[in-house]
Amino acid sequence: MKLERILPFARTLLQRAVQPGDYAVDATMGNGHDTCFLADLVRDHGKVFAFDIQQQALENTNLRLEEQKLASRASLFHASHDELLNCLPLEAHGKVTGAVFNLGYLPGGDKEIVTKPNSTISAIKQLLEVMAPEGIIVLVIYHGHAEGQIERDEVIEFVTGLDQKHAHVLRYEFINQTNNPPFIIAVEKR
Numbered sequence: 001m002k003l004e005r006i007l008p009f010a011r012t013l014l015q016r017a018v019q020p021g022d023y024a025v026d027a028t029m030g031n032g033h034d035t036c037f038l039a040d041l042v043r044d045h046g047k048v049f050a051f052d053i054q055q056q057a058l059e060n061t062n063l064r065l066e067e068q069k070l071a072s073r074a075s076l077f078h079a080s081h082d083e084l085l086n087c088l089p090l091e092a093h094g095k096v097t098g099a100v101f102n103l104g105y106l107p108g109g110d111k112e113i114v115t116k117p118n119s120t121i122s123a124i125k126q127l128l129e130v131m132a133p134e135g136i137i138v139l140v141i142y143h144g145h146a147e148g149q150i151e152r153d154e155v156i157e158f159v160t161g162l163d164q165k166h167a168h169v170l171r172y173e174f175i176n177q178t179n180n181p182p183f184i185i186a187v188e189k190r
């Protein structure tokens with residue numbers, strides 16, 4: 001058998017957590033691949049809330065959603081993910097079953113605009129407030145760039161400190177590969 005690779009494993013986790021009619025969050029919409037993936041999972045009665053600080057990301061994501069006829073299933077916010085509690089409608093509180101972060105910079109975009117530890121950690125805390133029990137937060141950690149290494153360390157310190165009564169935290173990583181390949185942190189709200 002082949003061990004499941006990092007990006008497919010992220011999707012497997014989300015696929016198992018998010019059911020038709022659910023609410024889901026794409027915390028770093030970028031070019032919209034994950035927003036579309038989640039929009040497909042929630043079907044017509046669910047909703048995906050997606051965040052990015054770059055207008056370009058919203059445009060790219062909107063285009064992708066339109067092409068796939070999924071636009072009605074997503075709300076796009078031109079806002080930092082640490083604005084999550086202000087942006088999500090009250091009806092979604094307590095009902096988010098899956099969330100994903102792809103940390104780092106927008107592929108094909110400005111490599112100076114990267115996710116930052118403080119806002120990433122704040123968004124994880126806010127998500128833990130609005131997730132349903134057994135909801136899953138999937139973080140794909142890219143640590144090939146200098147700021148990514150700082151973010152990796154701070155995020156790991158934060159999630160390692162989460163009380164196991166409130167969350168299970170998993171790390172999924174190939175540990176013998178060169179060039180700092182991405183790895184996964186998954187947080188299950190208990």
Ligand SMILES: C[S@@+](CC[C@H](N)C(=O)[O-])C[C@H]1O[C@@H](n2cnc3c(N)ncnc32)[C@H](O)[C@@H]1O
Nearest residue numbers: 028030031032033034052080081102105106115
């Ligand atoms: C690796 S890309 C995401 C790729 C995306 N999943 C896709 O399917 O294309 C990271 C994205 O996070 C965005 N970002 C950086 N800081 C952010 C923040 N505080 N809140 C929301 N998005 C942020 C960047 O603008 C960038 O588009």
